[in-house]
Amino acid sequence: MDENYDVIVLGTGLTECILSGLLSVDGKKVLHIDKQDHYGGESASVALSQLYAKFKQNPISKEEMETKFGRDRDWNVDLIPKFLMADGELTKILVHTDVTRYIDFKQVAGSYVYNKSKIYKVPANEMEAISSPLMGIFEKRRMKRFLEWIGDYKEDDIKTHQGLDLDKNTMDEVYYKFGLGNSTKDFIGHAMALWTNDEYLQQPARPTFERILLYLQSVARYGKSPYLYPLYGLGELPQGFARLSAIYGGTYMLNTPVEKVLYDDDGKFEGVVTKEGTAKAPIVIADPTYFPDKCKSTDHKVIRAICILNHPVPNTGNADSLQIIIPQSQVGRKNDIYVAVMSSSHNVASAGHYLAIVSTIIETDKPHVELEPAFKLLGPIEERFMGIAELFEPKESGSEDHVYLSKSYDASSHFESMTDDVKDIYFRVTGHPLVLKKRADIDAEQE
Numbered sequence: 001m002d003e004n005y006d007v008i009v010l011g012t013g014l015t016e017c018i019l020s021g022l023l024s025v026d027g028k029k030v031l032h033i034d035k036q037d038h039y040g041g042e043s044a045s046v047a048l049s050q051l052y053a054k055f056k057q058n059p060i061s062k063e064e065m066e067t068k069f070g071r072d073r074d075w076n077v078d079l080i081p082k083f084l085m086a087d088g089e090l091t092k093i094l095v096h097t098d099v100t101r102y103i104d105f106k107q108v109a110g111s112y113v114y115n116k117s118k119i120y121k122v123p124a125n126e127m128e129a130i131s132s133p134l135m136g137i138f139e140k141r142r143m144k145r146f147l148e149w150i151g152d153y154k155e156d157d158i159k160t161h162q163g164l165d166l167d168k169n170t171m172d173e174v175y176y177k178f179g180l181g182n183s184t185k186d187f188i189g190h191a192m193a194l195w196t197n198d199e200y201l202q203q204p205a206r207p208t209f210e211r212i213l214l215y216l217q218s219v220a221r222y223g224k225s226p227y228l229y230p231l232y233g234l235g236e237l238p239q240g241f242a243r244l245s246a247i248y249g250g251t252y253m254l255n256t257p258v259e260k261v262l263y264d265d266d267g268k269f270e271g272v273v274t275k276e277g278t279a280k281a282p283i284v285i286a287d288p289t290y291f292p293d294k295c296k297s298t299d300h301k302v303i304r305a306i307c308i309l310n311h312p313v314p315n316t317g318n319a320d321s322l323q324i325i326i327p328q329s330q331v332g333r334k335n336d337i338y339v340a341v342m343s344s345s346h347n348v349a350s351a352g353h354y355l356a357i358v359s360t361i362i363e364t365d366k367p368h369v370e371l372e373p374a375f376k377l378l379g380p381i382e383e384r385f386m387g388i389a390e391l392f393e394p395k396e397s398g399s400e401d402h403v404y405l406s407k408s409y410d411a412s413s414h415f416e417s418m419t420d421d422v423k424d425i426y427f428r429v430t431g432h433p434l435v436l437k438k439r440a441d442i443d444a445e446q447e
Helices: 014-025 048-055 062-069 089-097 126-131 137-152 171-177 182-192 206-222 236-247 372-378 416-430 439-446
Strands: 007-010 030-033 105-107 110-115 118-121 227-230 251-253 260-263 269-274 277-280 284-286 295-309 322-326 337-343 354-361 383-394 403-405
Touching: 007 014, 007 269, 014 030, 014 089, 014 236, 014 284, 014 416, 030 236, 048 062, 048 383, 089 236, 089 416, 110 182, 126 137, 137 182, 137 206, 171 182, 171 206, 182 206, 236 251, 295 372, 322 372, 337 372, 354 372, 383 403, 403 416
Parallel strands: 007 030, 007 284, 030 251, 110 322, 284 403
Antiparallel strands: 105 227, 110 118, 260 269, 269 277, 295 354, 295 383, 322 337, 337 354
């Protein structure tokens, strides 16, 4: 084993694999180690038999399982489901690094929002908005004016601001200005800006403005919904970045537990000892499971329920994939409940089956009961697997000991918070921000 590297990366979760890929492209010599025998860390995609082994005390036999659910190898179940925003940061990173050539994406058919015990499609275009039963005719006009303001807003043209200051006015004041009612606020804040609770209402409007703009630009890209999802599941993403790193000379070692972490006399990271020998580097990037003593709990836990259905979700026009957002105020909670639905058309389930994965932040001592509103929407459930994960974040920035840790994956339905973490770690490690090339620049290079 080669002794010296520029960076050692521990864990092959998506955050770690993206950083390993980006740093390899930057010319760094990267050693990437995982104690597990598969890519993906906490956010791997697993076969059905692995799911039974992980979540059930007495799993059913393989024969029984395949009789009921089809071939084991037809299943690729995400342990942490999230969708990509078509115009979001992760998509930009994939394009910038050219990892898109290893992965095929398919659009998610629709996004739905829960309102007064029913689900409604989030309108993806003007025609859908006009016919949507989500709002009355006058509210639709107000909503249209609001969305036009977002689309026309230019930072340096004060006429387009309509008297609002994104850094001073709260989002609640913006809603008030356009006369939007409570259920519309709920819908914009949770189904478009994708906030998981209502704290954003009293905060400056800019982050919400940017999130709505991202949503609209993502919908504009492909039509039906703003979301994309990789064929064969999210486990393809870390593997795509691992391939990228390997092309640039990165070294990967799976199934290699770290026996000891080495520090110098000043307490700075120096290297790791594994069964393959000692590897040294001035910097380590890792997920929280490798340095539990350097992490702290965020005091949040996420419950996720992976449900297998043998029918599409009712009232969604037999969609092959979708997201349902249940805003917290609709069910008397503090945090939203998310449902991500995929099917055999994404090569993550056997023919005729659907995966519906429900997640939320736990608020009571009966977390499974908190998911009931979502279960009711799904119709009969063939099998369900429940897991609870505590969320961790690093105690320090890493500047002192050169140990740079990622955060746990939150309950949100997309990757924007994860890519914020990637950009943050990249900045802390390299001292300069991650600058993503636009597609046009890359196309020009290839001509």
